Amino acid sequence: MEYSLGKKIAELRKSRGMTQEALAEKMGVSAQAVSKWENDLSCPDVMSLRPLANLFGVTADELLAPGEISRAEVLPEVERKNVDDMMLRIYVNDNEDKVKLNIPILLLKAFMGEDGKLSDGINMKFGSKSLNGIDFQSIITAASMGTVGKLLEMESDDGTTVDIYIE
Amino acid sequence: MKIEITEDGKMHTVRVPITVVAKMIKSNNTDPQSGAKIAKALRACKKKYPKLKLVEVESEDGEKVDIFL
Incomplete structure (x- = not known):
């Protein structure tokens, strides 16, 4: 299955229980910008890719590769959901x-x-x-x-x- | 719960009250305690995720079945 960058950002964000607003705040952009990324209407700029990947605990390569990011990870306690x-x-x-x-x-x-x-x-x-x-x-x-x-x-x-x- | 069956472009909807589903689970389960536990969890999930799509089936022949909580 082909996974766009936008779809990956959306899935990674949801898997961490984050809202678009929360991701926007961490990345220093507007919630509308995050919405556009996730709908593949725009892309994060090059300088944002590494911080975005770090935030999700993946590599920039994994974000940009066409396939799905297929690994499980254990979140730190502060980021865990009930x-x-x-x-x-x-x-x-x-x-x-x-x-x-x-x-x-x-x-x-x-x-x-x-x-x-x-x-x-x-x-x-x-x-x-x-x-x-x-x-x-x-x-x-x-x-x-x-x-x-x-x-x-x-x-x-x-x-x-x-x-x-x-x- | 709501079951939507789409076949030949027509959608059929069946609504089953969660209380009926809970009763069916209780009566069909060999262990009455676990039946009651499932019924209670179903009610809690219905409150938490009122429109959750529990099951989505898409057949090769185009038939589609969606089961909502």
Whole structure:
């Protein structure tokens, strides 16, 4: 998937729980300027790229490269959101269907049984792909420790891909 | 909850009250305690994210299913 600079800025900002206004303030520009960056109507100037990348904990190269920034990171405590305000995003793409799930961690926690596995009756199955084998308890733990970004990327023999993000 | 099914360019909408969904989860779950826990979390999420799109499915044949909280 082609990721524009604007889309990357928007995703990185959201994953850190920042508003456009907050990013604008840190970068010393207006919120309108940030909005234009994110909608690919303009670009940050060259001198802003490194501070912007540093702010998000990525490199300027990663910001400018066409692909997605695909790594998870642990945010410092001051930047972390409450785990119950975080969202798990799951993208399943098999040859027939594209499925996107947005599951609040708050809801995911309720799905978990005392044994740390999904409760009986919760079946996350899409086409031939079952997600029940995923260690969701570890994902919740990772989220509560401030992990954000792409946690997991799987590709089956049949070409089905599953990507999991915490935001 | 709201379910939107788009098929052959036509959209069909089904609305299911969150209380009904919660009751269904409680009755379908083998462990009544976890059923109650899910129902409570669903209500809390509905308050927090009133228009959250929980599930979005796009089929190759153009059919689309969106499930909103």
